[in-house]
Amino acid sequence: MTTLTEAVHEYFRGEKNLGVALAVYGVFLLGVAVWVWRTQDGAFATALLVPLAVLGLGFAGGGSFLAVKTGSQVEKLEADLKAGEKPALDVELARMAKVNANWPKAKLAWGVVTVVALVLLLAVKRDWASGLGLALLFMTTALMATDVFAERRAQPYTRALEAARGLHTP
Numbered sequence: 001m002t003t004l005t006e007a008v009h010e011y012f013r014g015e016k017n018l019g020v021a022l023a024v025y026g027v028f029l030l031g032v033a034v035w036v037w038r039t040q041d042g043a044f045a046t047a048l049l050v051p052l053a054v055l056g057l058g059f060a061g062g063g064s065f066l067a068v069k070t071g072s073q074v075e076k077l078e079a080d081l082k083a084g085e086k087p088a089l090d091v092e093l094a095r096m097a098k099v100n101a102n103w104p105k106a107k108l109a110w111g112v113v114t115v116v117a118l119v120l121l122l123a124v125k126r127d128w129a130s131g132l133g134l135a136l137l138f139m140t141t142a143l144m145a146t147d148v149f150a151e152r153r154a155q156p157y158t159r160a161l162e163a164a165r166g167l168h169t170p
Contacts, residue, residue, distance in 0.1 A: 003160075004081070004160055004161070004163075004164040005078070006160075007156065007157050007160030007161070008074060008077060008078065008081075009074065010153075010156075010157070011153055011154070011156075011157035012070050012073065014149075014150075014153040015066065015070045015073075016066070016067050016071070017067075018063075018146065018149070018150065019062075019063045019064065019065070019066030019067030019068070019070065020063065020067045022059050022060075022062060022063025022142070022146065023059065023061075023063030023064045023067060025059050025142055026055070026056045026057065026058065026061070026062075026063055027060055028056075029053075029055050029056030029059060029060075029138060030052075030053065030056035030057070030060065031056075032052055032056075033048075033049050033052035033053040033056055036048050036049045036052065037049050042127055043126070043127040043128040043131065044127035044128065044130055044131040045131065046128070046131065047127070047128035047129070047130075047131030047132040047135070048130075048131030048132070048134055048135050049131075051132065051135035051139075052135050052138065055135065055138060059142065086165070089161060089164055089165045090165070092161055093158070093161050093162065093165060096154060096157065096158045096161060097158075099154055100151075100154055100158060103147060103154075107144060107147055107148070110143050110147070111140075111144075113136055113139070113140045114136070114137065114144075116133075116136065117132075117133045117134075117136035117137045117140065118133070118137075119133075120132055120133030120136070121133035121137075
């Protein structure tokens with residue numbers, strides 16, 4: 001059985017790695033935006049280039065922030081757990097309850113945006129629609145993957161918190 005300290009480190013190591021992966025993906029999207037700028041033109045190029053640049057900056061910045069903040073987040077959580085285990089566990093369990101409650105909503109949102117992207121690509125016969133549809137697919141693919149992996153990482157972490165709090169039911 002995993003100790004609470006091991007569970008904290010495993011969960012937040014995944015958080016940090018996710019941040020790095022999102023930052024790398026953001027840089028990739030910026031590279032694709034530059035490639036589109038250099039090789040495409042018209043409404044298609046604009047409708048793809050602008051969202052890709054915005055998404056690239058968002059993923060790169062958000063991912064970097066997530067990767068950097070994780071170390072101090074772990075240090076604070078460990079200090080709080082050592083200082084007074086029960087209140088810190090209650091706070092972290094409440095946070096994770098909110099996180100876990102959002103998975104279905106987030107995945108539904110990414111699914112809806114994916115359907116919109118596919119409609120733009122397949123049904124709207126305009127250059128701008130093709131560009132925007134592709135940009136939306138770049139976004140939703142990354143966000144759906146992020147949430148699926150994050151949910152899988154959150155489940156054992158939440159169980160470890162519950163077990164430490166004495167709430168776990170096998």
